[in-house]
Amino acid sequence: ITTTCTTFSLSRSDFDLLHNSSKSAKSLSYSPYSHFRVGCALLTHSGDIIVGANVENASYPVTTCAERTALCKAVTTVFDNDVKWGGEGEQQLRFKAVAVATDISPPASPCGMCRQAIREFCDVEVPILMFDGGEGYSVLRLKDLLPLSFGPEALGVREMGRQQESKSSS
Amino acid sequence: ITTTCTTFSLSRSDFDLLHNSSKSAKSLSYSPYSHFRVGCALLTHSGDIIVGANVENASYPVTTCAERTALCKAVTTVFDNDVKWGGEGEQQLRFKAVAVATDISPPASPCGMCRQAIREFCDVEVPILMFDGGEGYSVLRLKDLLPLSFGPEALGVREMGRQQESKSSS
Amino acid sequence: ITTTCTTFSLSRSDFDLLHNSSKSAKSLSYSPYSHFRVGCALLTHSGDIIVGANVENASYPVTTCAERTALCKAVTTVFDNDVKWGGEGEQQLRFKAVAVATDISPPASPCGMCRQAIREFCDVEVPILMFDGGEGYSVLRLKDLLPLSFGPEALGVREMGRQQESKSSS
Amino acid sequence: ITTTCTTFSLSRSDFDLLHNSSKSAKSLSYSPYSHFRVGCALLTHSGDIIVGANVENASYPVTTCAERTALCKAVTTVFDNDVKWGGEGEQQLRFKAVAVATDISPPASPCGMCRQAIREFCDVEVPILMFDGGEGYSVLRLKDLLPLSFGPEALGVREMGRQQESKSSS
Ligand SMILES: [Zn+2]
Ligand SMILES: [Zn+2]
Ligand SMILES: [Zn+2]
Ligand SMILES: [Zn+2]
Numbered sequence: 001i002t003t004t005c006t007t008f009s010l011s012r013s014d015f016d017l018l019h020n021s022s023k024s025a026k027s028l029s030y031s032p033y034s035h036f037r038v039g040c041a042l043l044t045h046s047g048d049i050i051v052g053a054n055v056e057n058a059s060y061p062v063t064t065c066a067e068r069t070a071l072c073k074a075v076t077t078v079f080d081n082d083v084k085w086g087g088e089g090e091q092q093l094r095f096k097a098v099a100v101a102t103d104i105s106p107p108a109s110p111c112g113m114c115r116q117a118i119r120e121f122c123d124v125e126v127p128i129l130m131f132d133g134g135e136g137y138s139v140l141r142l143k144d145l146l147p148l149s150f151g152p153e154a155l156g157v158r159e160m161g162r163q164q165e166s167k168s169s170s
Numbered sequence: 171i172t173t174t175c176t177t178f179s180l181s182r183s184d185f186d187l188l189h190n191s192s193k194s195a196k197s198l199s200y201s202p203y204s205h206f207r208v209g210c211a212l213l214t215h216s217g218d219i220i221v222g223a224n225v226e227n228a229s230y231p232v233t234t235c236a237e238r239t240a241l242c243k244a245v246t247t248v249f250d251n252d253v254k255w256g257g258e259g260e261q262q263l264r265f266k267a268v269a270v271a272t273d274i275s276p277p278a279s280p281c282g283m284c285r286q287a288i289r290e291f292c293d294v295e296v297p298i299l300m301f302d303g304g305e306g307y308s309v310l311r312l313k314d315l316l317p318l319s320f321g322p323e324a325l326g327v328r329e330m331g332r333q334q335e336s337k338s339s340s
Numbered sequence: 341i342t343t344t345c346t347t348f349s350l351s352r353s354d355f356d357l358l359h360n361s362s363k364s365a366k367s368l369s370y371s372p373y374s375h376f377r378v379g380c381a382l383l384t385h386s387g388d389i390i391v392g393a394n395v396e397n398a399s400y401p402v403t404t405c406a407e408r409t410a411l412c413k414a415v416t417t418v419f420d421n422d423v424k425w426g427g428e429g430e431q432q433l434r435f436k437a438v439a440v441a442t443d444i445s446p447p448a449s450p451c452g453m454c455r456q457a458i459r460e461f462c463d464v465e466v467p468i469l470m471f472d473g474g475e476g477y478s479v480l481r482l483k484d485l486l487p488l489s490f491g492p493e494a495l496g497v498r499e500m501g502r503q504q505e506s507k508s509s510s
Numbered sequence: 511i512t513t514t515c516t517t518f519s520l521s522r523s524d525f526d527l528l529h530n531s532s533k534s535a536k537s538l539s540y541s542p543y544s545h546f547r548v549g550c551a552l553l554t555h556s557g558d559i560i561v562g563a564n565v566e567n568a569s570y571p572v573t574t575c576a577e578r579t580a581l582c583k584a585v586t587t588v589f590d591n592d593v594k595w596g597g598e599g600e601q602q603l604r605f606k607a608v609a610v611a612t613d614i615s616p617p618a619s620p621c622g623m624c625r626q627a628i629r630e631f632c633d634v635e636v637p638i639l640m641f642d643g644g645e646g647y648s649v650l651r652l653k654d655l656l657p658l659s660f661g662p663e664a665l666g667v668r669e670m671g672r673q674q675e676s677k678s679s680s
Contacts, residue, residue, distance in 0.1 A: 025246070027254075028245070028246040028247075028248070028254060028255070029246075030245050030246075030255060030256060032322070033325065033374070033400070034373070034400060034665065036664075036665060051246065052242065052246050053245075053246045055241065055242045055245050055246065056290075056400065057286060057287060057290045058286075058289075058290060058320060058321050058322045058324060058325055058451075059286050059320060059405070059451030059452065059453060059454075060373070060374060060396065060400040060401070060403040061400070061401050061402070061403040061404065061405060061451075061453055062238075062283055062286045062287050062290075062401070062451065062452070062453055063400040063401040064234060064238060064242045064401065065399070065401060068232075068234060068242075069242040069243070069246055071225065072222065072225045072234045072238075072239040072242060072243070073239070073242070073243050073246070075198070075200050075223075075225050076195070076198040076199075076200075076221065076222050076223045076225065076239055076243070077198075078198070084197075084198060085198070085200060086200060104664060108660055108664050109658045109659065109660050110660070111398075111399030111401075111402065111622075111626050111660045112399065112402070112621075112622035112623055112624070112625040112626025112627075112629065112656055112659070112660075113232055113399055113401055113402055113622055113623040113626055114399075114622070115622040115625075115656075116227060116228075116229050116232045116621050116622025116623055117227060117232050117622075119228075119622065120226075120227045120228060120232075138658070140657075140658065144657060145656075145657060145658065146622055146625075146655075146656075147650075147654060147655060147657070148619045148648070148650065148655065149619065149622070150228060150229060150618055150619050150620070150621045150622075151228050152202070152228045154228060154546075154614060154618050155203065155228055155544065155546060203544070203570070204495065204543070204570060206494075206495060226570065228621075229575070229621030229622065229623055229624075230543070230544060230566065230570040230571070230573040231570070231571050231572070231573040231574065231575060231621075231623055232571070232621065232622070232623055233570040233571040234571065235569070235571060274494060278490055278494050279488045279489065279490050280490065281452075281456050281490045281568075281569030281571075281572065282451075282452035282453055282454070282455040282456030282457075282459065282486055282489070282490075282569070282572070283452055283453040283456055283569055283571055283572055284452070284569075285452040285455075285486075286451050286452030286453055287452075289452065308488070310487075310488065314487060315486075315487060315488065316452055316455075316485075316486075317480075317484060317485060317487070318449045318478070318480065318485065319449065319452070320448055320449050320450065320451045320452075324376075324444060324448050325374065325376060365586070367594075368585070368586040368587075368588070368594060368595070369586075370585050370586075370595060370596060372662070373665065391586065392582065392586050393585075393586045395581065395582045395585050395586065396630075397626060397627060397630045398626075398629075398630060398660060398661050398662045398664060398665055399626050399660060402578075402623055402626045402627050402630075404574060404578060404582045408572075408574060408582075409582040409583070409586055411565065412562065412565045412574045412578075412579040412582060412583070413579070413582070413583050413586070415538070415540050415563075415565050416535070416538040416539075416540075416561065416562050416563045416565065416579055416583070417538075418538070424537075424538060425538070425540060426540060453572055456567060456568075456569050456572045457567060457572050459568075460566075460567045460568060460572075490568060490569060491568050492542070492568045494568060495543065495568055
């Protein structure tokens with residue numbers, strides 16, 4: 001763990017927070033179809049933790065994984081310091097680390113769809129911690145989990161901020 | 171509005187809260203691809219409001235709509251009264267109404283995917299309020315937006331609560 | 341059946357073709373996770389039948405339902421008469437009816453996500469036939485399964501044809 | 511190209527077929543929202559080519575990418591030799607290579623969601639060829655585009671074949 005923290009620029013308390021938050025987030029899972037619980041915790045640069053869990057649906061493709069639940073939560077939250085995604089001070093919200101916890105061993109990795117979702121909101125260097133059902137874990141950077149990724153640049157989108165008006169605004 | 175409130179068992183303050191919350195949630199939208207802002211607000215039976223906005227992705231199918239963002243937030247949140255979805259007192263969390271706001275007129279309705287997501291967590295009688303960019307709105311019950319719906323029953327899932335252990339738990 | 345055919349402008353052989361094709365398409369289902377087989381058949385105005393089945397994934401949200409499999413197949417196929425979607429003669433490809441078959445009773449309806457997908461490529465009057473595991477079936481028009489739908493118009497897209505060049509073409 | 515063919519065990523005609531088929535499949539793209547055309551070609555061990563293109567939707571998350579369109583097509587097709595996925599002789603259908611073509615340069619890679627879809631039906635050694643708008647291309651194996659992937663094993667699914675009866679069969 002000490003080595004992990006050094007390699008990925010995390011403090012020991014960051015690590016413990018990510019560990020505990022992602023594990024306890026598993027209890028929030030709504031997974032009556034797969035019976036496969038997943039918890040996720042995001043750590044922002046300002047020290048906020050946002051948790052999520054998988055939210056399934058009778059129509060399987062309508063399911064939202066834990067990672068995307070947490071990302072959507074984070075992106076649509078106005079934090080105590082009045083900072084919101086796309087606004088001034090957004091850097092504070094950018095993620096310092098992503099943690100995912102499941103009940104299996106070896107630890108499960110984010111599915112490809114979630115790697116793509118993380119790609120939209122994180123630097124490719126962001127560490128992704130994967131915790132198993134016991135005390136084991138793995139860590140890889142996003143660039144190692146989704147190499148040569150397809151991102152906003154491919155569509156020519158440069159300004160990623162939140163627009164103030166819809167194009168179809170009435 | 172008075173008629174709407176009577177028909178759908180909402181108080182005037184419920185209505186105003188849904189109206190204002192869904193409209194202001196549009197400012198949380200992350201939509202650099204469609205430039206189409208959507209805000210959503212869910213009202214629980216205990217009076218909590220949960221808001222969401224659409225969160226897009228360079229890979230379009232990885233996008234999460236406002237309604238699903240709000241639902242996933244609600245389902246994975248532990249509220250002040252210590253109630254969580256799938257736990258004791260869940261009834262307090264069940265939704266009394268769903269509101270969606272966009273910048274167009276006539277007001278946009280939830281896409282089919284979101285109607286399906288709402289179906290998983292709401293009674294088919296739940297009212298869905300759709301606000302346009304001005305002062306107009308429409309209201310329909312879920313059963314009128316998604317008739318003859320495909321729900322958990324079709325898969326034989328009866329106990330919808332959150333399981334405590336994954337089947338593959340190690 | 342005679343009444344159904346009259347009401348929805350289908351010949352008896354159209355009906356039988358839709359029935360048999362959607363039922364036999366169930367055998368093409370790849371559903372090791374839900375064990376819930378779904379077959380779909382699309383009938384074009386030129387008399388072609390395109391079938392699909394659900395294609396699941398270990399990551400549930402990556403699943404493609406039978407209806408969307410069939411639609412994507414149809415839209416990306418060049419038929420014998422050299423007609424393709426978005427090209428001249430496309431009207432011949434437009435769908436006259438959609439059929440879905442499962443093993444349960446009462447018959448399952450398309451999930452909301454698929455109703456949305458059908459909406460993109462069909463007139464709202466298109467009949468959707470739902471066959472159960474035996475001899476029972478229901479029929480409803482798209483407008484009755486997805487009332488007040490969110491379609492291309494909401495985004496201001498008028499010309500639905502296939503563009504010849506990408507905007508980012510190099 | 512010669513080196514590519516040697517490294518990935520493809521003949522020169524395999525390569526040309528993948529190249530030409532994926533490029534021409536771009537013309538099948540239905541992408542009125544992104545105006546970003548993508549074509550895909552799958553080569554089976556028996557020499558069949560299955561093509562697909564992206565099929566978008568007014569509700570962005572209902573979009574199906576080119577790769578998933580092609581995979582769903584392949585999995586739900588009965589080929590001339592009467593072999594179908596999940597049946598006897600399936601090995602002939604397993605994919606020898608995947609090709610993706612876009613109009614941009616450097617060539618676009620499959621999004622994370624599609625890498626996950628490919629994972630379900632291919633060996634992790636399968637080569638993925640990415641063609642740009644001109645004569646350039648890149649090649650990487652699936653294991654290099656989706657390392658440490660989340661697959662069927664994580665859910666304890668061993669028998670991947672197509673079941674003959676739904677569990678809820680009536
Ligand atoms: Zn995922
Ligand atoms: Zn939606
Ligand atoms: Zn569906
Ligand atoms: Zn994709």
